[in-house]
Amino acid sequence: MSRKKNKPEINTKEKQEKTEIKIEKVEKAEKIEIKKDNKQFSNILDKIIFYIKKFISIILPDGIVSDSKSLLVFGRLTLFALIVFVLQILVVCIVVFVIVKSGGESFVLPDVQGKEVFQAFNTLEKEGMNLNIQTHYFNNYPLGTVVSQEPKGGIKVKRGRTVYLVINVAEQALVKMPDVTGIKYEEALSIITNDVLSTMTNVTILPKVEINDSLYENDIVVSQIPAAEDVVSMNTEIILTVNNKKTQNQQ
Known part of the structure; x- marks a missing residue:
């Protein structure tokens, strides 16, 4: 009975050892691949730096790259220009955000149909609406009142939108x-x-x-x-x- 129990233990140890050996081989292979990748990346980076330096030497005056002081001044100017550019982008983004935020809020448009013309104008102008006025004569409406409104009152609109009004005025022969x-x-x-x-x-x-x-x-x-x-x-x-x-x- 004791011999039969020892055999499985030996097989288990052998399997563990084989597994560990395989893991070590895989890890070594991965390390080798990583080293190769790092080397390739380093070579590519060196080439990029080389071409950048070559490009700078072409566009910049002679001696500015070799002169440490001139190169330092150039670097500071480049950094300053970059900072100004970033600040300009931030300012534009803030302005656009404020404009969109203020103009993007919807509200319920007042209904001015049937109201006296000056009362209608004041109501809509206080809400920041643009007005497009047309005048016609209608014998079944009081003079000086709003006959129609588009968009209609009671719907949600954004401030700054144009509201078209038709006003009833006395007919004049031309x-x-x-x-x-x-x-x-x-x-x-x-x-x-x-x-x-x-x-x-x-x-x-x-x-x-x-x-x-x-x-x-x-x-x-x-x-x-x-x-x-x-x-x-x-x-x-x-x-x-x-x-x-x-x-x-x-x-």
Whole structure:
């Protein structure tokens, strides 16, 4: 019985010894590989340093690399430039972060539809919103109020966004001054009455200004104020200059 118990112990010891030998071989192989890698890395690093020195010697003036003082000054200048560059990047990042942070906050947009125009403007401007205003006339809305708003009130938006408002204003007819130069004065008055006075109120035709010009026929409109195609607004005064050869004949 005792002989049978000793055999397994011997086999176990042999296996442990073989395993340890294998581990040692593997560790030695790994160390050799590490040494090879380190040597290759060292060679690559030496080549990189060599090419850097060669590049510096090309771009820098002669003697600055060999002169320890000049090289020290160059190193300090390079370090200073690097520090300034890093600081600039930090400043830009901080500014961008602050802008994005301040403009990125969302809030509920006030509803100004139906409100008086100045009240709506003040409400939206206090929230830092940009306004795009359009005016139209609607007979079913009070004058001077907001008819529509886009984006609609009650939704979340970011500050600085443009809000489009349509304001109800009184309708104004745009009447342009007809061209009456080169025609008889009485005919010019008829055209102005039909095209302007019939539509606009508080427009005055002042007494005609007479001149004597041999280039024009008698009683012809030589010039006009406002000019042709100008918009005629309320309280406009119309002045026509007319050629009058009778004045010369009387003299």
